[in-house]
Amino acid sequence: MALHGIALILLAVLTGTASVVLATVLVRWWDKGPGRGRPRLPQGLESSLKPMVMLFRDQILVDATPPARALLDRFSAPEGDWTRLLHWIGPRFPDAIEALGRIDRLGRFESLGQGGSGSAVLRLEVEQIDAGLLRIAITDPQAEYAGIVVDSMSQQAMEEELDLLRRSLDQTPMLVWRQDAEERVTWANAAYLRKAEAQSDDSIGWPLPRLLESPRPVPGAGTRTRRASLTQNGAVSWYDCHSHQVGDQTMMFALPADAAVRAERSLREFVQTLTKTFADLPIGLAIFDRQRQLQLFNPALIDLTNLPTGFLTARPTLFDLLDQLRELRMVPEPKDFRSWRQQMSNLESAAATGHHVEEWSLPGGQTYRVTGRPHPDGAVAFLFEDITSEMSLTRKFRAEMALGNSILDNIGEAVVVFAPGGQVAMTNQVYRDLWSVQTDSLAAALACWQSHAEAGAGLDALCARLMGTEGGLRDSGLIAGPRGQLLGWSVARLAAGRQMVRFRLPDAAASAPDAGQPLLATASG
Known part of the structure; x- marks a missing residue:
């Protein structure tokens, strides 16, 4: 009986072990079946892993993968797909444009693109399969064998933001472009491209022509500004150019400045007209700022006061000028220095607060009328007028009237x-x-x-x-x-x-x- 029970136990153990082994074999056989060697990706993600490959025959697109077609559709070049591709390749692979022109002799070439803002580096592979037939592939070396799958929601958000930024830059009226260390234009917005096309009789290519002499940025100095002009069909357009260093690239921004240039020209002509008018006035003019420093004077002031030109061009203060006039005996003879200073202080304060007129009877027999007028921003103007003949005529007239x-x-x-x-x-x-x-x-x-x-x-x-x-x-x-x-x-x-x-x-x-x-x-x- 005991032996019979042990036999039954052994039989049960062997039966359980055989069942486990059989199940394991069946599972492995099922995993190794057709189409079951790797996990299936969602249908929306499989397309993102397709390579970016294009076939061109005599610069006409023959075939392209969906990612490649999506790349070409981003550009609106009426010349065709080949021009669209060059617009994308030119800024990223500077040597590729020249190599494409020698593809008949090279047969095949590869070019590693410039680094982007992150760590992405692209590889361009061009192979001549047959006469006039080119196979162009664009790959990411770092993700080529990594099986990286991008989140579709994140990719969609980035593409929407990229489209918004691209449209904003294309619709802005200012010219925006980027230059490399050799000052070659590697990227430009739509306004820059339109200006470049208008400047050239032929179709433009990469690298784009430089339209404006922009300022050179100084490392560590921030943004620099310079005004430059652009002549088109005989008309001159002015721009305020700003440069900003970004790594080894330079971003350029040219804002239209025609209105500012016209305003500055009108102001300059107005100032020149005033200067000529002041120069011809027989009345001496002296304008002082709020710190009471001389800012403007005319030649009549020198003729009337005998003040040295070098003294006036040194921008003296109002009280320095009055002291110099006192030394030249071109002011009324004061009783003492204290009363003189008080009189000049009263003159300055009265002129700053309102219209003020004084008549100075000079020791030499002349009579000057000194008029003080307030100007905006705390400035004050003084006018010196020789009224000696007028006073003589007045005295003579009064004498005749009395007679x-x-x-x-x-x-x-x-x-x-x-x-x-x-x-x-x-x-x-x-x-x-x-x-x-x-x-x-x-x-x-x-x-x-x-x-x-x-x-x-x-x-x-x-x-x-x-x-x-x-x-x-x-x-x-x-x-x-x-x-x-x-x-x-x-x-x-x-x-x-x-x-x-x-x-x-x-x-x-x-x-x-x-x-x-x-x-x-x-x-x-």
Whole structure:
């Protein structure tokens, strides 16, 4: 019985072992079946691992893998697929363009592209299979045998961002391009390509022509700027060129600056016009900034003040200039230095806050008018004008006026002159003593005469004559004066529509001591 139980146990163990071995064999056989040697990739990822291969016969695309067709579709070159391929190859494989031209002799060549912003390095393989038939393959050496699979979502996001950046650079009005260490253009945006095509009669190729003399960046100095011009069809366009070093490449940005150039030219012409105008002015001009340093002066300032040109070009301060004028005796003689400094401080503050005018009587006999005016941003301008002849003429005119008034005061007749508007232009002392009232208009004078003189035909005739009413045809007559004396009057027309009225004592009234009453009766009658 014991032996029979042991036999049953051994039989069960052998049966279990055989089952495990058989299952293992079946699993291995299933894994080694057709199509089961490697895991299947999703259908969307299998296409990303296809090689980028193109076949060209006489520069006409014969066949291409889907990745290669997607690459060519990124460029819009009307010349064809071959030109699109060169646009992509040129910036990345600088030696490939020349090698493609000698492919008939070389038969086959490989080119390792320049490093990108990351670690990606591409390899270009060109092989001439038959006469005129080229096989072009583009591979990534680092991922060629690694079986790298890119996440489709990440790839789609990167492609969308790349498309947005490409469209933004192509639509910008400024010129953007990249240069290598030998100053060859390795990349350019659409605006640059359009300018390059307009400049050339033939179709352009790689490397692209340089359109502008851009500034050379200095390592560690950041961005540099330079203004450059571009002539096209006789028209000159201006650009502000900015350069920025990125590794061994240089990024260039050219912003249109035509409006700025026109504004600067207009400003420069305006300043030149002002400078010529200031140079011809007989008035000395000195403009000081907010720190009161001389910024602008004209030649008349030198002629009027005798200040040295070297002193003015050194941009002295306002108080230095005034001190120099004091030493040259070109300012009023001060009583003491303290009062002089206070006077000049008052001049500066008054000119800075508003319009200020002073007249300087110089020791040499000249008279200067000094005008101070505030300017924007705290600046102040001073004008020096020689008014010596004007002052002399004024003094002479005043002297002649005083002489004329003295003569009128001593002629023995009362004289008053009316302006065309009825204002009293002048009177003499005899007139003021006669009527005892100083009037300023014709109406006031008539009211004074009517209130102080006796009414009568003579007074009515005088009023009618001055007012130009009916009956005012007489130019002379008699009236009874303020103290009852008989006065003869006459009206004469002067230049510029003025009228002169004279009152005088008749000779008959003056020679008859007791004839006052008959004369008064005659005047009133």
